[in-house]
Amino acid sequence: MNAPLDLLLTGAIALTGEANSLIDDAAIGIRDGRIVHLAPACEPCPEARRTLHLPGRLITPGFVNAHLHAVLVMVRGVAADLGFAPSYTPGVPKGTDATPEEARALARLGAVEALLSGSTLVCDHFVHAEATLDAIAELGLRVHAGWRVHDVDFSRVAQGEWRFDAAIGEDLLRRTLDLHDRWHGARDGRIQVQMAAHAPDTCSPGFLRTIAAEASARGMRVNTHLAQSRVEVERITAATGLSPAALLEETGLLNDRLLATHCLYVDEADIARLARAGAHAVHVPKCNAASGRLAPTPALKAAGVNLALCTDTQHGDMVEAMRWALATARIQQGGVTADWQPADVFRMATLGGARAVGMADEIGTLAVGKKADLVVFDTRRPHLRPLVNPLGTLVHTGQGRDVEMVLVDGETLVEDGRPVRADLEQICIEADKAARALWARA
Ligand SMILES: [Zn+2]
Structure with a gap:
């Protein structure tokens, strides 16, 4: 019995x-x-x-929100109209401007919003991961977190200057590995730690190789922005003669542990590379559409690349993300087709995300x-x-x-x-206070 x-x-x-x-x-x-x-x-x-x-x-x-920066609720209502990610833009507060306490307050708002709209797993990366990981995990959802890792001096990027500093890279990598030692598998496995390599243009090729080696040694997932902007593609092509995806391949990062977020500026050869490597494309339909550019999801899907879905810096509603993913694919196809139906975007939000984080045997569908x-x-x-x-x-x-x-x-x-483990009103009050302080300083 x-x-x-x-x-x-x-x-x-x-x-x-x-x-x-x-x-x-x-x-x-x-x-x-x-x-x-x-x-x-x-x-x-x-x-x-x-x-x-x-x-x-x-x-x-439950939905797998495969790429999120919960702290960036601080640029809500603003980021979508900047034309580029806040880190690259002068005049707006940056994650690096936040104190750990402010980051914690903001991250709890971003994460609780994702949870309330049905995300049971979020991949969340940013500065202050040490403070935000626990703050998010306390809400009970699965969090696959990481420090934002790069060796560019981000304080100059918004001014258009990409200056690499090995000490910055070493420090962020050490923080990531410490986080992995301390938290990976914690809270009954609800916490995992990813290597959040920021982007091919903010990590030097040598540093990308180091990241690949460390991630491989620990079997870590690498969650990165890939082919996110024209600036990124132009900088990498000028410096290396390669596309961003080819650079990741060359530095040992393009494999089935890679979550490549955005994939806006990928060509046919890049798409074939991603498919060959078994890498996962994380689609950001709403951010990208609001910025005026669509990722070639029909071509990625046709090539056999696993597609996951996320909300990135936009608000954490995965239902809305499914709707935008369907519409933006159909806009590219010029109509309604058999391979872009509600079931396809539903799979991206669930099983596609589970595959991307390596948990398809455990989550992503309802099954005995x-x-x-x-x-x-x-x-x-x-x-x-x-x-x-x-x-x-x-x-x-x-x-x-x-x-x-x-x-x-x-x-x-x-x-x-309503969240069971937290006081929603308190979360909103604390996040409001942190955002106001940040904007005042910016
Ligand atoms: Zn992002």
Whole structure:
């Protein structure tokens, strides 16, 4: 006789992300943090200590937000109109301007927002990772974090000067490796540490080789910005004769542990390189579209590159990111095609992200044996009725703020749309205060 379930969810529609993707009136049984029962409610089901009956709801796997800088909520409403990343732009506060306490307050806001809109895993990188990693992890979601690693002197980049300093690189690399020693696998494995190599133009080729060697020795994922700007491509081509992707290949970084974020300026040869290496492209549809440029996602997908999805410096709503990913692919294709449908962007937000972070066996779909990372959407709201096609409705009219519950490892982290482990009002007040102080100093 099986031990009783810790939790049984009934009455909702489940979008599993697996081949038999939709279960009407599903019964989802959770024990010891894992899904142990997933079937239509009419089938026999083990006893449960607690049952939640959720009619009018839609349950999906948790979203993997594969590239985020939670601290950058400080440039919310501004960054999208700068034409480039804040780090490269004069006159706006930088992560380096924040104290660890300010970074902590800002990161908690960025992360709680991602959690409230259904992200169960965020890859978060920036300065002050030592302070922000724990602040994010306290909310309960999975965080794969890292220091922003580069050997350029970032204080001069906004003035158009790329000056490399080996001491800067050594310091940031040491901080990353210390973070890895201290945190990788902590909090029941919810914390992992990635090598957040900033970008091919802010890391010198020699430093890229060092990063590749250190990451390889520890089996670390490398999360980088790739082909993010024309400036990056021009600088690298002038200095090395290579494209940014070719430079990563040449320095040993292009492999199946690489998460290449943006991929805006990649050509056919670069796309073939990414596919050959088994690297993952992390798509930032909303940031990129707002900046007036689209990543060639149809070509990347056709070449077989795994696509993940993220919100980067924009607000952390992965439902909206799915919608933008679908629209921006179709704009490039000139119409609606069979290979860009709601299921494709849903996969990017879930299993594609899980593959990118190396956890496809554990998360990314709802399946017996996988970790119970899931999201409950309240579909009783007028914009989600009638629910003729749940997946199409979620992708085309859903919002992150339709999320009612979020579970990680079967633990409820969001209930009634509010974080369980933190005081939301307090998070907002502290982040507001930190942002005001930063802007005043900038
Ligand atoms: Zn970024």
